[in-house]
Every structure is written in structure tokens, then in C-alpha cells.
Amino acid sequence: MNTRLIRVGNSQGIVLPRKLLQQYHLVGEVDLQPTAEGLLIKPVVKRRRQGWDERFQQALAQRPAPEGELLEVFSDDSFEDTQWEW
Template structure:
């Protein structure tokens, strides 16, 4: 697929086709990681989108307690170096 670099304000960008965005379950507000690898621009979806908001909601509903109360254990207390 080919696309052009376009001006967006004082920056430049590319337009990603909606079919490509749908395949990755991305929207116009999705957070992505952009990096350069071997001379290529790599755009990766951020798999943890919405986690911060979900954690805040769980805390507000007092639904964020530990599922396992077994910590710390003997290994954590005596053998592990923190």
C-alpha cells in the first residue's frame, strides 16, 4: 500500500486507510507506539488502552483488592533479595 506524507499544521503525517485501522481495532483516538527499526517506521497498537481508566473505576467501586492473600511467602521474606 502506498500513501503520501501530508502537512498537518506544523508537522507532517500519513493517512491510514480505515480498513487497516479496523483490522487492528484502532480508532482516531487510539494510542500507538512509533519507532524506527532497520530504516523502517514501525507503528504498533498499544495493547493496554483503557487500563488506567478501568483501574480508576475499579478503585472507585472498591473492587481492586488482591485476589491472592498468600504474599509475602517464605521465599519472599527470606530467600529473595529486594
């Protein structure tokens, strides 16, 4: 497939056909990599919520889970049915 360079301000660019954009999932930001054969254009895939899993694991490691404390509160027999309002 041949195309022409077009002037874009003080630079030059190319227009990619819609079919190629869809086929290679090129939307928004792309990565340009020079190779021996020419220029490789790749889609940039940004992971949503990047790094959340690592931060969550760090937070868990800093403090042990409060499961024992919660069970103590709920297993307390001092609460009586008379304290409920119906």
C-alpha cells in the first residue's frame, strides 16, 4: 500500500486508512519504533488501574488482617435482645 506524506504545520504526516486503524487497533496514542526495514507503528495499550494490585498487596503486608478483632466484637454475649428497638 502506497501513500503520500502530507504537510501538517511545520511537520509531515501520513493518513492511515480506517480499515488499517481498525485492524491494528490504532486509537489515540501510538508507539513509533524505527527498524531496519522502516517504521513500526504499534498501539499503546494503557492498563486501567495500573499498579493498584501492588499497592494493595503492600497495604496488606503492613498490617495483619483485623479478622480476629471483628470476630471478638460480634461474638460478645453482653448484647441483649432488649436493646433492640422494633
